[in-house]
Amino acid sequence: MNRKKALQAPYLFWSIMFIIIPLCMIFYYGFTDKTGAFTIENITAIATAEHAKALWLSMLLSLVSTLLCLILAYPLAMILSGMNVSQNSFIVVIFILPMWMNFLLRTLAWQSLLEKTGVINNILHFLHLPALNIINTPTAIILGMVYNFLPFMVLPIYNSLVKIDGNVVNAAKDLGANQIQTFMRIILPLSIPGVISGITMVFVPALTTFVISTLLGGSKILLIGNVIEQEFTRAGNWYLGSGLSIVLMIFIIVNMVVSSIFDKDGEGAVL
């Protein structure tokens, strides 16, 4: 028993130090003003035009990116799960390989690819094709989000697909189901836990990002993550920044609750 406790100690220290205490501080700052008095103004500040707009835009962009990730990831996961082990582990590695590089670097690379005088436009120009002007627009931000978060969608779906017992699929075919019926009534329902956890794992980082919107949006598009970041770093208003973070947490928790309803067994979780 004692040994078990000793083994727990580092994790306990870790979670208190880096999860519980920071969380308490966020809540403390979120509910106080400069004089230290209790206030809910930092929370209700989300209703002001600038903040509400930033939140709405973040929701919209992250929903679109999540949807795009899902559309791209599901067929890919199907293909991967249909392959034999030696082939698919190679492809999975290829797929994860870019993730070994720093996320900031990869986003910066997109910046120089998409620029007006960037690589893509130079090639288009060479081929006498019209230029691609999406840098510093919401489209570029969505592209950045999809690119960065796609693996987080593919892996859980792939995981839940490979877990489906082949006999179940064979039984369905045996009983006369065609391809579409098998997919709709057997494969899709069984892969839902993976889809749900994929959605969470894409939606949450996309909702809170501020790096992608700064780099690919030219700081012209203010997402809620940017608002919070700037309250901390530039405006020096930790109270408002914390208050808005709490609001954002509420949205994330709602998303988590919805996922946990669908994913009761935690089957789709990979990380």
Place this chain on the structure above:
Amino acid sequence: MKKRMLSIMAALCITCVTVLSGCGASGDGKNGQVIVYNWGEYIDPDTIAMFEEETGIKVIYDEFETNEIMYPKVETGASLCDVVCPSDYMIQKMIDNDLLAELDFEKLPNAKENIGAQYWENSKQFDAENKYSVPYCWGTVGILYNKTMVEEPVTSWSILWDEKYADNILMQDSVRDAFMVALKLNGYSMNTTDEAELETAMQALIDQKPLVQAYVIDEVRDKMIGGEAALGVIYSGEAIYTQRENSDLAYVIPEEGTNIWIDSWVVPKNAPNMENAHIFIDFMCRPDIALKNFEYITYSTPNEAAKALIEDDDIRNSSIAFPDLSQYNNLETFSYLGEEGDELYNELWKKVKSN
């Protein structure tokens, strides 16, 4: 009580982080260390190596991108530093909030001797008795434009509102600099706290936003060199560098006037290595070192002895590096506007950004 608990927690967290980060930067020189917190790309790395070699003091060097990012770090003590290089108005704010230590000028002979009298005089705007700061660089803010992309002569800030250059304009992504442009355009002081004037400026910035390609800080330089944009708001020091890289670029101080700024070395009150901080500042004021830095970063140096050492006549007489300020009558230096002023600016800037 609750508050006390919290501050204890915060202290615990901070100690933990400093201990951890301290470990990373271990290995003091034989005469201890000095922690320098400076603007990005604002020093010749060779001078740091020379300093370490000559003095045996290890330099721990960190960079910031804007004054606003630097301030909370120094204020909360989250990162202890010995030497910081903020701009004029931020120095005033730090003095007002009692964050700076008085310098011992007995230990700064090079600074006393080499920094030109006019720069000490200018410094009095934010450091009334010249007690807290030693000028490091100074300059103006103006428009950098690409001669192949802009046909007409550039004389006024209003060209940044010209629809011809839509998606070809780079603005500064820092609140005071962006507002300076809009305030000067409308003929107001860039230190105004008058709400009506600021509303006008905000509206101007909102009107301008669809024409702006991006709000950037250090990237203005590379984007202008690469021909990514036609016009950009830039610090004079960057202008010389960009011209070296791309001869199509030209720099103008608009006729409505602009910001004349000074970045100076200061020492925070809670600096752990006060003695070494003085040694470092004085070393940076040595003519050969100041010259090296000027040649590397191309920001105007207030160091007269270093200026005299510049070999290239074009640079020594450059109107960008060392403009004759008497021909401008509407130059201003930023001053600290108080907490309320800061909040007002931030509020309005957020409205511009979210629009």
